[in-house]
Amino acid sequence: MTIRLLQATEAAARLDELCEVLWGCVTEGASIGFTERDNPQPVRHFWQQQLPALAAGDKHLLVAEQEGKVVATVMLVTAMPPNGLHRAEVCKLLVHPTARRTGLARQLMQRVEALAQSHQRELLVLDTRVGDAASALYDSLGWQESGTIPAYALSVTGERDATRIMYKMLPRLEATADQEQSTG
Numbered sequence: 400m401t402i403r404l405l406q407a408t409e410a411a412a413r414l415d416e417l418c419e420v421l422w423g424c425v426t427e428g429a430s431i432g433f434t435e436r437d438n439p440q441p442v443r444h445f446w447q448q449q450l451p452a453l454a455a456g457d458k459h460l461l462v463a464e465q466e467g468k469v470v471a472t473v474m475l476v477t478a479m480p481p482n483g484l485h486r487a488e489v490c491k492l493l494v495h496p497t498a499r500r501t502g503l504a505r506q507l508m509q510r511v512e513a514l515a516q517s518h519q520r521e522l523l524v525l526d527t528r529v530g531d532a533a534s535a536l537y538d539s540l541g542w543q544e545s546g547t548i549p550a551y552a553l554s555v556t557g558e559r560d561a562t563r564i565m566y567k568m569l570p571r572l573e574a575t576a577d578q579e580q581s582t583g
């Protein structure tokens with residue numbers, strides 16, 4: 400298993416693999432932005448929409464590969480307003496259902512923290528559905544809950560689910576983004 404950054408051109412070439420991971424999570428009911436379990440088109444559209452942001456360096460995509468195939472992802476959003484250049488958002492932590500419980504998500508979260516530090520980010524934020532498996536992972540990695548919002552997001556079954564808003568403060572590192580890339 401390897402974890403590495405996927406640049407925009409490679410993400411474009413490997414769109415089918417990225418879609419398979421995201422679609423696998425949507426169809427098993429994950430709360431990750433999508434509400435339709437019978438229409439994969441929004442999932443494809445999502446990844447296509449990410450390509451310009453990846454090319455611009457506004458977002459950064461880490462993938463875990465097994466036998467050369469993408470089986471898990473996490474994204475770091477570094478495009479922030481001028482008063483937020485010390486922070487970044489973590490999103491789309493996705494592990495294909497067939498690759499779960501082998502520590503991939505934990506490793507991806509550790510790598511995304513290192514990536515954030517290499518971009519001089521000291522504060523990470525994310526949100527996650529109350530009660531999901533991901534919550535235990537974030538708690539165990541030292542993320543703090545700033546609060547919950549009831550009825551935040553529609554689930555694939557139509558309920559309005561509560562979400563946890565979480566953050567993690569990171570120690571400041573002087574490493575550059577290029578250094579992280581070269582270790583990728």
Ligand SMILES: CC(C)(COP(=O)(O)OP(=O)(O)OC[C@H]1O[C@@H](n2cnc3c(N)ncnc32)[C@H](O)[C@@H]1OP(=O)(O)O)[C@@H](O)C(=O)NCCC(=O)NCCS
Nearest residue numbers: 429492493494499500501502503504505527532533535536
């Ligand atoms: C949440 C998710 C990313 C975990 O991926 P994973 O690779 O299976 O997780 P790991 O094997 O690295 O496990 C890390 C920790 O997560 C927690 N965890 C993972 N799956 C769990 C489950 N089914 N039930 C309870 N806790 C679970 C545990 O705390 C685990 O630590 P442990 O193995 O020491 O007990 C994966 O289930 C997933 O993709 N879910 C759908 C998408 C999603 O909800 N993403 C998060 C969006 S905020």
